[in-house]
Amino acid sequence: MKFWKKIFLYSLILFLLLFNGGGIILIEKIHSENLNTAIKTLMYKYLNVESVMYLNSDYLMNIEVNSESNMKNWMDIIINGYSVNNVEQYSTELYSMENKEITSDLKEKISGKREEILKAKEDEKSFIIRTINNRKHAFVSSVVNLENRDFKLIISKDIQYVYTERINNYKFFIIIDFIMLIILSIGMYIISKKLTNSLVKLSDVSKDIAKGEYNIRVVESQKNDEIGVLEHNFNFMIDVIENNIEELKYLNESKQRFIDSLNHEIKTPITSIIGYSELLLKNKVSEDIKIKSLEYINSEAKRLETLNSTLLKLTLMREEKQNLKKVNLKDSIINVKNTLIYKMERKNINLNINMEDIDIWIDKGLLEILLTNIMDNSIKASDTNSRIDIEGYYNKDTDEYMLKIKDKGIGIPKEDLDKVLEPFYMVDKARTRKNNGIGLGLSICSEICNINNISLDIKSELNVGTEVILAFNKEHFFNEN
Structure with missing residues (x-):
């Protein structure tokens, strides 16, 4: 499955779980609160009827309470005279302790056991919800004592509206859910496609790169x-x-x-x-x-x-393994100069040394091989009566000691500069063979610099000259401490 489809699908699933879950919890909470309100209202109604009956119980002293017709008439007076059952459509029932009906204005005919009557107890209000003719009714029942005789009083009310409201809430929620789902689907499709568009481009480019097109x-x-x-x-x-x-x-x-x-x-x-x-x-x-x-x-x-x-x-x-020791750089250059003096005298080459004195930690043998090869190449490349300049100074910007060896010789073509450090590479093969060279001098220099972490740079211009730059970093500096 593509990544954008996963984003789209997982977003919809998460929405359905959270939105529908939250909606169901909210609707059920509203239903629960409405049901509790209906039950409390019914309970208050029961207490109201009970209070009216007790307030008018002195009338019973003049009648025979054991007479069911007398009790029925008295209850009708209570109910009608005090508007006990108003427009809210409450129903009042009175039964003997033997569960014999005395009076009832319940409009629905109930078949089977009357649990609400059977469970009526003294000093205890029993509550029950039951379905009558596909409608929900709530019943509150208890035992009342009138002139030393116990009766079962039942107050009931049709509370189907509470359940109808819940159903209507669910219907409305489903409509909202469907509309929200459509809007979210369109939105997440656009968003997921847009978010993954860059990834698709990356994938396409990676395929082209896999084919060898590295310029893309x-x-x-x-x-x-x-x-x-x-x-x-x-x-x-x-x-x-x-x-x-x-x-x-x-x-x-x-x-x-x-x-x-x-x-x-x-x-x-x-x-x-x-x-x-x-x-x-x-x-x-x-x-x-x-x-x-x-x-x-x-x-x-x-x-x-x-x-x-x-x-x-x-x-x-x-x-x-290198034999590191304290070496004076200027002294090493003078030693190399003395070694190559006969070659310089033969071509009448003047060597100018202008450098700040410095002691460094290095393998003296390798250092003098490095300097010998560079200076020997400068001598070979220089014409008769030429000059070689050696300059050394501390560069504060880079925190390095810079040693520059510059000649006025034939120079190196630009296209050969990046190859001169390779073994056996010779810019002018005829001149090199004439000087008994085999093209390994600068390769040795490069290897010595790599071993000693010395930066080697060569600048050259054809028929102008060549400058070799050696940069010694802080690790080469000798410190008495």
Whole structure:
């Protein structure tokens, strides 16, 4: 069953239970109060008749009370003379203790046992409701003593109007109930359809998304209710999913490029080694060709060795426990500078260091590998007589220490910036091979930054230069306390 149908159906059921239940309770309460009023009125009437009889009992001293005709005449005088039974249509009956009728103005003929007569007792008012000719009548009976003789006095009244009113109330309630049910059905149909319209749209969009159409979004309503929040969260979820899919695609492409590059890096030197070794084995070659072939074999073997050791270094870097210690960042840069001084002197590159002094907690070995790779890349990318600037300062806005290494070299094309950290990725393969590179330097830098929670950012413009920015957060700051 659809959700809107559930809302519609459950609302109607709840309405029927509450409205009808409340209506029945109300009608029965009104009926009960009307019935109690009728009974009290009848009881007051009985007391009135009884009082009139006792007030006029002195008349009985002059007549024979054992004579039923005398008592009948006396009761007629009481009833008619004092208007005991007025327009309200009360009936008065008087019986002997032997249940013999003395007088009665009851218009309805009653067949069968007269429980109201049989239950009449002295000093006790008996009350009973019974059906006579399909009409309800109320009876009050008791024993009265007149001139030392007991009589049974019964006062009755037709109270069918109380039950007729209840039936009329139920008829009226059913009409109101039917009208209200129709109005509620129309209203709940419109409301349930409108409330679930957004859910239907969400369902339709989810089906399209399941088919791979991740660019589809739900039109968000401006209302800040649960549905509006759901629509916003749904779109946010799809954005996250789409980003994750794009990231997975990128990672998959990166992995494929890594496999292709690794295969190329291994296959190329192996092909050269096999080719030159077969040349040496199958042919009589001159000494010059022999030496040249051996040099190629030696060079490609060393290349494989470098590749192996670098990949091993990347693997161990992720598994080895770091040796954290207090390291002065400026001293580490100077150490790296001294290591690379011969390369800078060969290209006449000037290194300018302008940085605030800071001590940090870090693995010194990994830090100097990171700085060495970045500065070495800057040297390789720079032209002769160029300059490399190193700037370091504390950024109060971000609460980080910023280290910037900027060169004036060839730069990196915009389309390659997001790939330069991938293993084996080389922007200029010819230049990299000329410099004996294998495209793992920046990958190692990225891995070291990930291990040490250092933010790495690269900005570059083709033929203008490259700027590498390292951000050290508070966890790296050395505190004497």
